[in-house]
Amino acid sequence: MKNIHGRVHLLGDNVNTDLNCSSKYLPGRDNAYVAQHAYERVAPGFAARFKAGDVIVAGSNFGVNSSREQAVHIMRTMGVAAIVAQSFGRLFFRNTINNGLPAVECDIAGIADGDDIEIDLAAGRVTVAARKLVRTAAALPPAVQQILAAGGLIAFLQQHPDWQSA
């Protein structure tokens, strides 16, 4: 897998993706609308600043609570290249893998808004060169890497319909 390079957009702890990146409380609104307003409650102007290929760096329990998969679909629409967080809500983490969006769990202390970040998924390494900051993340197990490499679980199952290879 290629390394991911991107600009950091920082979010805090316990960011609820149902509230901040889904139409759960915006009935009838489509993904494009929600993408334009994502995370504004917790980071005013977030969606306007965010450019495709940028990286979200968040505190603990990112995607906590009901964790609608729609949040990950919307982040794909926004062009989120990866999410780095202190920790993820369980179901949110599952959704990122199932949708081929790299999510990396590591210590985020010292990483700031606007930093240029590099993520090596295979090695489990997160680097902010300008700050001489290198963090190790748990490497993903092969079965999960396979799903991520295929671009998500649907694409993986289209290639492996009986799931025997996993």
Add this chain to the structure above:
Amino acid sequence: MKMGRTIAEKILAAHTDGEAPRAGDIVVARVDFAMVHDARAANALKMIARLGVKDLPFAAKTAFVLDHYSPPPNIEAANTHGAMRAFAGAHDAVLYDVGDGICHQVLPEGGHLTCGDLIVGTDTHSVTYGAFNAFGTGVEGTDIAAVMSTGKLWFRVPETIHIELKGRLQPGVWAKDITLTMLGRLGAEGANYRALEYAGTAVSAMEIDDRMTLANHAAELGAKAALLEADDKTIAWLKSRHARAPRPITADADANYSERIEIDASVLAPQVARSHLIDDVIGVTEARGQKVNVALIGTCTNGRLDDIRQAAAILKGRRIAKGVRMIVTPASRRVYLDAAREGLLEALTHAGASVEAAGCGTCVNITGHLITGDGEVVISSANRNFKGRLGNDNSEIWIGSAATVAASALTGTITDPRDVAGGKWRAA
């Protein structure tokens, strides 16, 4: 070194071929039953269509439950319901329609799960099935597409926290008060990625309704599963619902736990979580005098028969405080009928409460009927209290047991149920 296994490790091993997995391993395991509710069905059906597989043999082992948008508040939700009915009809899936009840109540009641099962549902509170010694866990639409086409799904085998509940709960104190205590100690998501095993004399003494609360509310701790061992009560309950033959799974005495916690249930007092954090927990006596405007009893956490019996024991022949609005939503049609038969709905209605058709009703404002005024305070038997959950950022949501909610509705202020007549009710 030989090391014993937890319930979670054993259930996942029994659903996987090859070497028995340990915590931390990734497995592709056979699933016994799946659940899709209406808040996630549109996405699940979209993912099934995207996968493009026409033959879905697992549909017969999947329940579609119309519980969140019950009744549907807009055209989008009503159309989702239509799509769910059509899909269930076309693929021979199980259907629970509007008013039948909450997914986590109708699955066990319908006999769809048994001890030793692996169950997935599109809801974080799918951990409820652990009350029946089944590994139940929350998934999303893509996962459902995978299960429907292959009968299998990937899982990371979780580490387990063992919680020994010693003694037994005193009258007026409920499983809700145990989980709130746990939330105060571990914090929300304090058990993230991990399974919980609840054991001990206090669990054995609990009726099934309270055990379901115990397993259910583990979702707020971030638990991937919450598992209880089966006993005679479990087996008899499942048998009465015509469930498949139970395969009870017990933990080995030398099982490898990531953490062990002991709680003496006999000294616990009723607890409440303060607005807006589910882990900001204090004893109910510390909240005494806090005024309430709205009292809600229901949800998959505390909308069962024993909760309604407890509320009726407190409110029968009395009136809720002037100016308080109270809603009671039974967890299922069966619970509704049982409560009607016992005269509980009549007692609650006389007391000033409004009883609603079974469903997720009182939990989250997606039907549009819970909206609170600015500055209003809600006391609820639900499971989550984050800002805006009931439709107004400027109102407060406090969380407690059904007993605490009923006692608070009676006085108009947060009240220890043990201080009011009937507040010490307990199933015989």
